Amino acid sequence: xxxxxxxxxxxxxxxxxxxxxxxxxxxxxxxxxxxxxxxxxxxxxxxxxxxxxxxxxxxxxxxxxxxxxxxxxxxxxxxxxxxxxxxxxxxxxxxxxxxxxxxxxxxxxxxxxxxxxxxxxxxxxxxxxxxxxxxxxxxxxxxxxxxxxxxxxxxxxxxxxxxxxxxxxxxxxxxxxxxxxxxxxxxxxxxxxxxxxxx
DNA sequence: AATATGATAGTCT
DNA sequence: GACTATCATATTG
Numbered sequence: 001x002x003x004x005x006x007x008x009x010x011x012x013x014x015x016x017x018x019x020x021x022x023x024x025x026x027x028x029x030x031x032x033x034x035x036x037x038x039x040x041x042x043x044x045x046x047x048x049x050x051x052x053x054x055x056x057x058x059x060x061x062x063x064x065x066x067x068x069x070x071x072x073x074x075x076x077x078x079x080x081x082x083x084x085x086x087x088x089x090x091x092x093x094x095x096x097x098x099x100x101x102x103x104x105x106x107x108x109x110x111x112x113x114x115x116x117x118x119x120x121x122x123x124x125x126x127x128x129x130x131x132x133x134x135x136x137x138x139x140x141x142x143x144x145x146x147x148x149x150x151x152x153x154x155x156x157x158x159x160x161x162x163x164x165x166x167x168x169x170x171x172x173x174x175x176x177x178x179x180x181x182x183x184x185x186x187x188x189x190x191x192x193x194x195x196x197x198x199x
Numbered sequence: 200a201a202t203a204t205g206a207t208a209g210t211c212t
Numbered sequence: 213g214a215c216t217a218t219c220a221t222a223t224t225g
Contacts, residue, residue, distance in 0.1 A: 040217070048217070050210095058210060075218050076207030082217085095217060125218050172217060192218095 003157040006142070010156075011066035015041045015085040015092040020183045022083070022094060022156070024163035029131045029154045032104030034121060036096060036156075037185040038192060040170045042082070044091035047175040051091030061139050062091045069154070071128070071138040078125025081133050083142065083156075097124045097171070097182075100190040107132075123192035168195045 003026065011018055019041035027033045042049035042062075050059040050072065061070045062084055070082040070093050082093035099121035101108055108120045108130040121127040128134070143152035164186040169178055171193060184191055 042217075050217075053211080056210075072217085073207095073209065075216065076209070078218050080217065097217085123218070170217070174216090 001160075003160055005145075006156040006158055008065070008067040008142075011083060011085050011142070012087060013085070015043055015094055018083075018085045019094040019181070020165045020167070022096070023165045023183050023185050024159035024161075026102065026157040026159075027096065027099060027155075028103060028157065029133070030104075032107045032131055034099035034101040034103060034190075035185075036098075037100050037188040037190050038096075038098035039183045040095040040097060041085075041181045041183070042093050042095065043086075046179075046181075048170065048173040048177075049091070049093075051093070055091070059091070062093050063089050064139065067142045069133075069137050069140045069142075071133060071135055071140075073135060074125060079128035079134050080124040081128050081131070081137075095124060096127060098122050098184075098188075098190055098192050099127055099130075100185075100188060101130070118189055122190050126192075166195055 019039045022036050022039045025036050027036055044051045051062040055063045064084055065088045066084055068084050070084055071079055074080050082095045084093050086092040101120045112120050112130050120130045142154050145152050166184050166186040167180040168182050169180055170182045
């Protein structure tokens with residue numbers, strides 16, 4: 001059985017379920033991508049979320065339908081890529097933080113300037129650069145095909161087998177920093193940062 | 200290995 | 213006017 005593409009129903013569930021379920025799935029954009037190994041979850045009643053203050057011009061996309069991309073610029077330099085979750089209007093999303101690259105390695109190396117393979121997608125900004133994601137992709141839908149057999153540009157493929165998922169605090173935030181809302185593929189060498197040792 | 204710092208721009212108070 | 217869901221480089225041990 002080849003892995004099946006995830007459809008909108010997958011993303012329409014609570015982000016608390018979607019985010020850990022994304023670990024081990026394969027994300028592909030224009031034939032370039034890899035296995036998702038690191039995800040963080042954000043939701044409206046979360047002070048660290050862009051949606052916390054409601055649908056501001058930037059965060060409005062987070063309140064759109066499930067299964068679309070929310071792309072924002074971070075620290076003036078980097079682009080970061082989220083997948084909108086839950087019903088339209090909820091303001092929840094999963095931040096894709098790292099991939100284990102498996103497809104289109106050559107394209108990624110070109111875009112990333114020839115860094116070591118394990119750093120190609122190890123972090124949200126790096127991942128966006130490797131995949132060629134930028135602000136023009138904001139609101140772009142996940143679609144395995146566009147009908148008529150036309151393959152979609154962006155797809156997520158379900159994982160073939162269960163994988164070990166670990167939860168730990170999110171990275172680079174100052175509010176609600178203690179919530180264990182970062183999910184990683186345990187032991188992956190492609191994480192943006194290792195899982196902190198349990199206190 | 201760990202920590203510090205600068206780059207750089209949009210959003211919100 | 214302050215803040216940020218980051219990364220690369222430089223410095224130290």
